[in-house]
Structures are given as C-alpha cells and as structure tokens.
Amino acid sequence: MAVKINSLEVENVKRVKAVALEPSEDGLTVIGGRNGQGKTSVLDAIAWALGGDRKRPSDAKRDGSATDPHLRVELSNGIVVERRGKSGSLKVTDPEGRKGGQQLLDSFVESLALDLPKFLAMNDKDKARTLLGIIGVGEDLARLELEEQTLYNQRTGIGQMRDQKKGAAADMPMHPDAPAEPVSAMALIQSQQEILAKNGENQAKRQKAEQLKTAYDNATNDALLIQEQIAGMQKALEAKCEEVSDLHADLLIAKKTAEQLQDESTAEIEEELQQIETVNAKVRDNQRRLDAEREAEELDEQYAEMTERIESVRRAKMDLLKGADLPLPGLAVENGLLTYQGRKWDCMSGSEQLRAATAIVRRLKPECGFVLVDKLEQCDPQTLAEFGRWAEEEGLQIIGTRVSAGDDDMCSIVIEDGYSIDTEKPAKTADLDQKWVM
Incomplete structure (x- = not known):
C-alpha cells in the first residue's frame, strides 16, 4: 500500500515557528496564509524530513530563533521520522522500534514528489522521457520517432524537388506547332x-x-x-x-x-x-518541358508513398501508446514532446499541467502515496475542486499551499507569522459547489 503522511510537526524551520498538521488521507490538503508567513516553509520542512540532506534548506534555522529546527513526521506505514538540530540529524523508527536511516526512506519516497516544481521546470522533452520511462515504451517509441523524422525529412526533400521541377517546367517555353521529333537536314x-x-x-x-x-x-x-x-x-x-x-x-x-x-x-x-x-529548337524545348513534368509526376508519387509511410509510423506510435499503462488517460508523446488531450505543455491550462505532472510523478514510485504542491493560488476554486476530486479518486494525498487570508473555505490550516491556526475543515463532498475535497 502506498505510504502517506499521517501527521507533521515543524519547529523553527525557515519562517515556521511551530506548525502541526494532520493532512487528509486522500485528496487535497491546502495550507493557506498571506505571503511570507511560512506556507512554503512547511513543504520545505517535509521535503527535508523525508528527502535527506539534499533537500535541506541552505538556511534551515529560523532567523531570530534560539532553538534549533525540529521535525517529526509520522507515516501511514508506522515509521516515524525525526530531525533535530541545524544540520538535521536523522532518526527513523519503524513500528517494531527498529532504527533505520535515509536509505529506508528512499525506498518508498519519490524525490520529485517532494519537489514537484522540479518536474514542472523540466523542458518538454525531459517530461516526455520521464513518462516514457514509466510506461516502458521509450526505446520503441524513440525508434518510431526517428523513423518518422527520417521519412518526414525525405518527403520534404522530395516535395522540394517536385516543386522545383514543376516550377521549372512552367517556366520553360512550349511550342504547340513544333513536330514531336527533330527534323533531319x-x-x-x-x-x-x-x-x-x-x-x-x-x-x-x-x-x-x-x-x-x-x-x-x-x-x-x-x-x-x-x-x-x-x-x-x-x-x-x-x-x-x-x-x-x-x-x-x-x-x-x-x-x-x-x-x-x-x-x-x-x-x-x-x-x-x-x-x-x-x-x-522548339522540339528540344518541348522535350525538356515534358521531361520536367514527368519527373515532377514521379516525385509526386514518391511524396504520396512517403506520406503513407509516415502515417503508418504515426499509427504504430498511437497503437504503442494505446496499449501502454498511462498514469493519466489522455497523456501521450508526440514528436518527442509530452501532450495531454492532444495539447502540448505550453497549450495546457494550469490545472491540466498540474494534474499531468502529479500523475506522472506519482507513477514514478507507486509506493509514495503523497505529492507536495506549492502555489495553488494559481488555480481558481473550481480547478482546485476538480484537482481534489481527482486526487481522492486516485487515492493520492496532496499537500499544497495557497495564498489566502483564511477568509475562504479552501484551506485546512492557515499560517500566520510562522504559527498554524486551525480552521473549520469542510467535509468531503462530490458537489462542485464545495470547491475542494479533503
């Protein structure tokens, strides 16, 4: 079963003074607060606790604090993770009381789940390669992509030669009154x-x-x-x-x-x-034009043949992806680029990008049942609601941040001046008007 976060305690990390959080098991948990209050610091603390020294903030200790950072994360598999001190010394304890270390955490925690912006910042080809690596068709699809590109380049060359021949033939003189064969003198x-x-x-x-x-x-x-x-x-x-x-x-x-x-x-x-x-001379002109037109017709046939071969390769690519176990229906790779519902990354909406990225990162290591997402204020309430419902249906735990003064029903907790303030948590519901799902 995928490992999720049952509870979190953070003290004196970056802007956080003291925050305690019990995120919803499935769906979306939103940490709200105004800018500079410590929302992102909570996510950074989780990443440090579970991701190790490579995720430790450069200035981990809160400014002005006399006490060193302390982190405690309880996971759904019974493991308790604690970090103490400025350097974050690690203590990992399993349900039987056995001690463990970062290697144990790495076995079920996905690095990109702790840093979704890293995936979002990848170029489109790297996103596509990540997806292909998940579904295991990277080599076959790369071969088909290369074959398609080669055929496309060949067809382009043939088309250019065909157009040149047609243009040359059109510019050549034609003499209807001339005989078909040269006259002997x-x-x-x-x-x-x-x-x-x-x-x-x-x-x-x-x-x-x-x-x-x-x-x-x-x-x-x-x-x-x-x-x-x-x-x-x-x-x-x-x-x-x-x-x-x-x-x-x-x-x-x-x-x-x-x-x-x-x-x-x-x-x-x-x-x-x-x-x-x-x-x-007229006969020779006519013959040259007929030769050019004939060559253009032959190139036309080659162009049509290349087009059919390209379409065949594209069908093979589609069949390859149709048979793959995709993290999210509608995901595909076209010409080496990630697409969702037929749209390239830069043409997707913010919610589509978020959903696609989360689904891919989640599939990288199915043992990791949670994903951290920063800056959810970029999504409107309806988009957040849809995202939350999707996460709940997928059995995925998402912990995110959103700029909010706490005067709406979108946040589980609100961070003010480094402290967590409880809010009345809305009940889970499939109603679109509820806006989000806990």
Missing part, C-alpha cells in the same frame, strides 16, 4: 552540295573560256606580227592561221557554252536549313 544539305559542285564546274568552264580567249588574242597578235615581219614564211603563217582558226572555232563554242551557263541559288536551301534549326 541531310537531304537539303546533300542538294545544297550538289548545286555547289555544279556551280563549281560552271566556274571552271568560265575560266577555261577566258583562257582560250587570251590564247586566241595572243595567237592573233603573233600571226599579225609574223605576217608583217616575215612575209615569206607562208607555211608558218598558214599553220598559225589554221591554229587561229581552230582556236577561234573553240572560242566560239566555249563562249557560246559559257553564255548559256546559269548559276543556281542556294538561298532557298539555306533558308530551309535555318527553319529546320528553329523547328528543332
């Missing part, structure tokens, strides 16, 4: 080469005609010169005349042929070749 180039070869032959013939004309002119001049200088060389003259005659005949033929020659233009072919390159 080989036939036109061959025709162009044939025309250029033919034009070359024509040029050679023109040059030949010019050469013959020059030869004819030279021969004519020679003939005239021979005729003038050598009148008697008739045979040479006749031979030369014959040569001239033959050359003249060849000249006439060559001249006539040259005049009939007509060069063909390659401008049309060159224009067609230029058009082919323009068409093929």
Whole structure:
C-alpha cells in the first residue's frame, strides 16, 4: 500500500515557528496564509524530513530563533521520522522500534514528489522521457520517432524537388506547332552540295573560256606580227592561221557554252536549313518541358508513398501508446514532446499541467502515496475542486499551499507569522459547489 503522511510537526524551520498538521488521507490538503508567513516553509520542512540532506534548506534555522529546527513526521506505514538540530540529524523508527536511516526512506519516497516544481521546470522533452520511462515504451517509441523524422525529412526533400521541377517546367517555353521529333537536314544539305559542285564546274568552264580567249588574242597578235615581219614564211603563217582558226572555232563554242551557263541559288536551301534549326529548337524545348513534368509526376508519387509511410509510423506510435499503462488517460508523446488531450505543455491550462505532472510523478514510485504542491493560488476554486476530486479518486494525498487570508473555505490550516491556526475543515463532498475535497 502506498505510504502517506499521517501527521507533521515543524519547529523553527525557515519562517515556521511551530506548525502541526494532520493532512487528509486522500485528496487535497491546502495550507493557506498571506505571503511570507511560512506556507512554503512547511513543504520545505517535509521535503527535508523525508528527502535527506539534499533537500535541506541552505538556511534551515529560523532567523531570530534560539532553538534549533525540529521535525517529526509520522507515516501511514508506522515509521516515524525525526530531525533535530541545524544540520538535521536523522532518526527513523519503524513500528517494531527498529532504527533505520535515509536509505529506508528512499525506498518508498519519490524525490520529485517532494519537489514537484522540479518536474514542472523540466523542458518538454525531459517530461516526455520521464513518462516514457514509466510506461516502458521509450526505446520503441524513440525508434518510431526517428523513423518518422527520417521519412518526414525525405518527403520534404522530395516535395522540394517536385516543386522545383514543376516550377521549372512552367517556366520553360512550349511550342504547340513544333513536330514531336527533330527534323533531319541531310537531304537539303546533300542538294545544297550538289548545286555547289555544279556551280563549281560552271566556274571552271568560265575560266577555261577566258583562257582560250587570251590564247586566241595572243595567237592573233603573233600571226599579225609574223605576217608583217616575215612575209615569206607562208607555211608558218598558214599553220598559225589554221591554229587561229581552230582556236577561234573553240572560242566560239566555249563562249557560246559559257553564255548559256546559269548559276543556281542556294538561298532557298539555306533558308530551309535555318527553319529546320528553329523547328528543332522548339522540339528540344518541348522535350525538356515534358521531361520536367514527368519527373515532377514521379516525385509526386514518391511524396504520396512517403506520406503513407509516415502515417503508418504515426499509427504504430498511437497503437504503442494505446496499449501502454498511462498514469493519466489522455497523456501521450508526440514528436518527442509530452501532450495531454492532444495539447502540448505550453497549450495546457494550469490545472491540466498540474494534474499531468502529479500523475506522472506519482507513477514514478507507486509506493509514495503523497505529492507536495506549492502555489495553488494559481488555480481558481473550481480547478482546485476538480484537482481534489481527482486526487481522492486516485487515492493520492496532496499537500499544497495557497495564498489566502483564511477568509475562504479552501484551506485546512492557515499560517500566520510562522504559527498554524486551525480552521473549520469542510467535509468531503462530490458537489462542485464545495470547491475542494479533503
């Protein structure tokens, strides 16, 4: 059975002069008082008594007191804990009168139950790790978290590449009038080469005609010169005349042929070749855009596949936590962070944070049946009522402090100037109007 506090006596600790308290076995016991009267000092005294030297206040002895601190705590398992003196020498006695020490107390007292603000001050990931350590699924959930994060990063990369491909495709030109395949220029180039070869032959013939004309002119001049200088060389003259005659005949033929020659233009072919390159450039543009769109579609499919795998991992995580024995229904760990009812820690209400923290700390060591909670004035009366009812249903003893002048029905005792003042304790009730449960 979980160990709880039956009674407490505190003298000369911090601001406390003398306080005696018998907290309710289950539910909420509230220590009230104005600021600086010693409320928190009572909780610190309990923590010191049960938690040992690591919980001892740095200035434990009350200022102005001639007497050293004295603490006495009686527990529900019959153990009596006493500390005396400024250093707090420890005496632990079990029901049979056997002596014990701090090791015996540590076996059933949870450190965080004595210091709930320490848990509340943890970062969200440490809170989540604490919960996972309790329910025993930390390693499996960490593996799934890593797998989910890896898949998420991969999907993000694929999505970015897909969007880049889509954007690039949208920016590329598209030519609906272009053919699907590039156009071949080989036939036109061959025709162009044939025309250029033919034009070359024509040029050679023109040059030949010019050469013959020059030869004819030279021969004519020679003939005239021979005729003038050598009148008697008739045979040479006749031979030369014959040569001239033959050359003249060849000249006439060559001249006539040259005049009939007509060069063909390659401008049309060159224009067609230029058009082919323009068409093929459009074809290449179209192909690049189609390739980019196809790659974007493939990345779309990969993105959808990654999304399904991520959802599968998330379902596995939910199934893992659904099967776990959680300290409080609605607690979960998502992306390494503690959540309650689907809300992260910073989005929880104060009462939700308090309930979640208390439930987790209580589960850390079930043998410890109590939790100390400071500054309950942050919760309104209805929230305190709900918190108290929940604690009573859980069989949990909660001892807390609240700023109060004692003029309401929320406090079991009120601390004034270091002393406890009894108040009329309200009866236990499930009525919401009662505000809290003893």
